[in-house]
Each structure stands twice: as structure tokens, then as C-alpha cells.
Amino acid sequence: MSEPIAQPLSTHLIDAAPWEAYKRPYVRDLAYVLACPNVLTKWLDFVPHQNTHEVEVHSAIFWQMQFEAYQQRLKELDSTNEYQQLTRYLLKRPSPNRLGFHFEGLLSFWLEDGFARNLHPYETLANNVQLYNGKQTTGELDLILYNHQEKLVEHWELAIKFFMGSAPFAPENWVGINSNDNLQRKMTHMQTKQFRTVWVDTEKHGQVKIDKRYGVIKGRFFLPINTKEFGHLDYPDWLAPSFPMHEWCDKDDQLNLATIDMTILRSAHYIEWFSKRDFYDGCQPSFTYDENGTLKTGLYFAGDRPIVIYPTQHDPVDDKYQ
Template sequence: MTEPTPTPDNASTYAPWEQFRRPYVRDLAYVLACPNVLTKWLNLAPPQNTAAITVHSASFWQAQFDSYLTRLQELDTTLDYQQLTRYLLTRPSPNRLGFHFEGLLSFWLTDGYAHGLHPYEIIASNVQLYQGKQTIGELDLVLYNHHHKLTEHWELAIKFFMGSAPFAPENWVGINSNDNLQRKMVHMQTKQFCTLWIDTKDHGRVKIDKRYAVIKGRFFLPINHNDFVYPDWLAISFPMHRWYDRQDTANLAALDLATLRPAHYVEWFTKRDFYDDPQQPLLWSQSELPMSGLYFDHDKPLVIYPEQEVLVEAKR
């Protein structure tokens, strides 16, 4: 039986991470099971001599999740969970979403390699790039692929973008309206992916053989856009939800504001049920509009945001 194509209204149906009860295990499962947003790399940067950039397929990430599933179940049911929590909470800035994403992937890479569940060995991380004495950036992860005998550079990004027509990469914009998918890809291509050789602490000077952009997260479609067609670069199994214009009183009126709960910071990854408190007072009255941000309508994530800012950014 062929599985139906996920849509914003049934995205939660295709959420294998929801089977886990411990929050950080659920986050880790999300990071593995969520596909890369891209089905292929789009060359959006000005013409220049840059190396080829690759993205992992959705089937690759599904295979990693399947291979690691038994280990996820162990982390969810045994004291091994402490290994995961200690690892994440002792990393720099664990409360920032990007650092949390990197920490989760780094734990999987380290733990999975130690258990023989994948061939990727971390040989360097957060490699500083210099121009003279000035730091100009860093590389997220440099791995050795023991299966293919290649040194790989993985550059990571976790993005929660709202889309607007015509849904090109520049039309997917973040809560910070200066951030969009095209800008992130251009930055990766012209900054981090230009490096050929790096110096490592334990492995000396190594040459990068292959480059992967790992871009995950959630996308949000406008609530009044029901004829969305996936562009060929966007993975159809990527988590897709809805966003509401804060001034759209008609569609907002269809929401039950009495049960709409604002998300805590880490819930951009996965929902924490222990934050659900029916006795918690509303942060707004029925006659007022919720502030911009991520919310849960029961278990379904949604974003409320001023449409004006998104549309202005999308037209630039």
C-alpha cells in the first residue's frame, strides 16, 4: 500500500519521533527521521569556482533512523538516557536551537559509531577558519566515512521557515525576517564550503573529499493557501504545517484561543506534554490577538506572525 503524501493538516501522522516519551530522545529521533529539506542542492550563489555540494536523500535519513531505532528505544527506557542528557547539557549554549541541533547530531554520530550503527567517525568539529589572524567562520563537522574511505564536511542548519507564493527558496522566511532559505544556502556555498584542507588536532592536515548540506527543521504554509504544489527541490516528507497572519481575524477566529498554547523554546523540535496545563491562565483575552510565535493547537504546531513582514521579505 502506498503511503499518502503528507500535507500540513496531517503532518503529525508522519512523525515517528512521537513514539518516544523522553524529550531529548524524541528530539534525537526527530533529527534523524526528519529528511533534509532539499532533494538536491540549488546553486544560488554568484558564479565562482566552488566544489560540488551534495544533500543526503530522504531514504538515507530513514535508513539512519531505522538503524538507530533499537538504540533510541534503549535511551528512552534505561539509565542510558543520562548519557544523552549529560552530553547535551554540557555543550556550549544548549538552550539555543542551532546548538541543540548540532549537539543531537553529534551525539548520534559519536554514539552510533561506537555501537557500530553507521560508518561516520567525527575527526573534527567547529573548525575555525582564519584569514590572516581574523576568524571568518567555522566548519560544523568533519567526518571520516569508513565505508567509502572519504573525508566529509557536513554543514548543519535547523530552520523553521514560513512560506509565501511563489514558494521559491527566497520566499521561505524565518521569524527573523532577515533569514531565508536562499540566503542560508548562499552563505554555506560561499563561506563554509570553500575550504579544501583543514588542520585537525588528532588527525593532522586532511583534505575534504565531499561536502554535505544538512538542512532540517519545519516549514509553515499560509493558512489560506490550499493549492500548494511542492517544488522539485523540496522533500515532500519534510514536516509541513500552517502559519496564520496575525491580522487575519477570520481564520484566527476558527482557532480555539482558550486551548492554544505558546511553545517553549525547545518545542520547535518536538512538543513537551508536561508543559500542558489546563489551569494555566491565558496570556491574552478572547478579544485580543496572540503575540507572534509558535503555538500548539492541541498537538499540532502552528505559527502566528504578521503577514506584512513575511511578504515584504519575500519580494526582495
């Protein structure tokens, strides 16, 4: 793995998120999914001695171009009855209230809608392709696409991650609300499971051979709440400089919790891991305590400032976050 390189912290904190310009929640989520860069600038091979295929990532410029090409359509979805197409598409999908499925639905809508409008070259050949070992299901592949520009079949494997980081900010140091989940573990699983597939049976296009593989990992990362007190951080070169960064605080860290304005703090609805819904302001308890008198685990907003209250090891995990 490459050595970390020192970069100013300010380059990693997003002040003006372009998705916040949209009024309708699902349009804002869709804009976020497109405008947010991949967390990775390059794929990291944690299993170099295994017979695995090369995996690539799309650059931040790639996603910026896709967002800009789709902006007019986003405005249309945000201001006309076309919004119903997006909502119907998302809500008819399985488990639309789980964040991972919501992410997949948003990207799938863009892929299908954008291809039909000649806004990108990616035709969806298949999605959620089941993998079997005999009669036993062993997994599935997220997206099989045909890139008409490069004339290649591509496999995109998706992940939406909301990870809390700690020094030295290596991939294993970015962990989820479920402490068993971390970036290194997720990438290793993708590379050794889904990305091993070569041939895929599709319903409408027969059997196709995968030419290229892309890991699409987006979301938000959260730094320790006192990190901004420092002038710079040693950030690894695999971490996209424009990836959305916010703050987390240990639920028992009374010193740093005291720096948060509790008068404006409110717990977030689960879907707000994507984007804040202002209509929830004032509609639920400002913040919630557990039986021990400490803040419950989860995402909170202090005004528009997202803050994660990080759990103890034994806190329960809501499966909507998975």
C-alpha cells in the first residue's frame, strides 16, 4: 500500500454540496449519488496472491461529468410531474427502505433513464444476477452493463458506506455503525466473491463475458470531532480529496459532546444518511438517550451539520443501515 501523503484538511471537507440545490428528496438523493465521487482514487488489492481479476474505479472527474450531463433531467424531475417516474421506480423495488437498496435503485434509475435519453453510453444488460454453487445461492452481481462507447461488457459492484475513521486512517480504520464492517473487509469481499465471475447468464441477452470490473463505493466518511483542530492530516493517496467528510463523536466522550449545541441537535431519520430532510425538523425528539443516560447511537444534525454518535461495541444495529 502507498504511504500516506500530507494534504490540508480543508480540501477534504465539502462546504457546498451540489445536491442540496434540489428541493424534492429523491431528486436530491439522486443528485448526491451522481455528484458524490467514489471514495477511492484507485483499487487496493488486499489479496495479491489470489487469482483475482483487475478491478478499476471511476475517477471523480467521471462522476462530475455524469452529474453535469444529467443536470437538466434533474431539474425536470425536481419541478414537474416527472418526479412520479422516479418515486414509482424506487418504491416498487425490493426493500426500498434499506439504504443499500435505495442506493442501487437510484443508480439503476439513472442508468436506464439516462441511456434512454442518450446522456451516457451504458446499457443495462442485467442486475441482481444470482450466483449459485449447485442449487445453493452464494451471492449476486449488482449491475452488468454494455458500454457502447468502448464496446465492452462491464460489471459494476455497488456499495454505499457511512464509515467513521480513526488514525492512521488506513482502510481497516474506517468502520461502520456495525463495528464488524470496515472498508478493507468490504473491498476484500467484493474482490474475492463477486469480481471472480467471468461469464453471466442474462435473461434478454444470453450469456455474456465480463470485460471490465468496477467497484463503485460512495457514501460519507466521518472524522473524529476534534480533528478539525489540526492544520492538516496525513491522508492516504487512495482517498478521494473531494469525498464528503463530516464528524463523529464517541457516545461517552463528554468533553467533545459538550462542544455540540444540544439546543439545535436532532436525531436523523435513517434516509437522511443520504440527504437531510428539512420537513423532519421539529417533528421528532431533538435527541434521544439510552437507559444509561448517554446519547443513542446514530446520525444527528446540529442545524445542517451532520454528526455521528458512535456506538459502543454492544449497541444494537438497525439493519436499515446495512
